[in-house]
Amino acid sequence: MSIQDIQNDIIDEFSMFDDWEERYQYMIDLGKTLPLIDEQYKTDEYIIKGCQSKVWVHAQLEYEKVVFTADSDAIITKGIIAILIRVFSNQSPADIIAANTNFIDDIGLKEHLSPTRANGLVSMIKQLKMYAIAYQTQLN
DSSP states (O other), X not given: OOHHHHHHHHHHHHHTOSSHHHHHHHHHHHHTTSOBOOGGGOSGGGBOTTOXXXXXXXXXXXXXXEEEEEEESSHHHHHHHHHXXXXXXXXXXXXXXXXXXXXXXXTTTGGGSOHHHHHHHHHHHHHXXXXXXXXXXXXX
């Protein structure tokens, strides 16, 4: 599936819920499906700077696709990174770099996060794209 197709699926899923309590619960549930990072990567080197909670992300290139794993010590944040990894994992570095993240606004996520969580969301996206840029450089 393309990044856009996955984003459209997420928009459809979030539109099924009437209120943000249900959407938060859905995000928490998504966090439980997150491909968990190996314990060896739960170090400061893999922490995303700019997040209020601890969020660890690891990326590796497999068959010219970036595969992400992650974890967080906060349930909402774990749900947020799970959504981002669902969108970007198993995609080419070039597609990740070129992808927009308008779906976040479409589902209303940013406006329903505290300012510190919203900043953390931006930091997560930046970090995932930085991994993609590094791998794209290796492929060139």
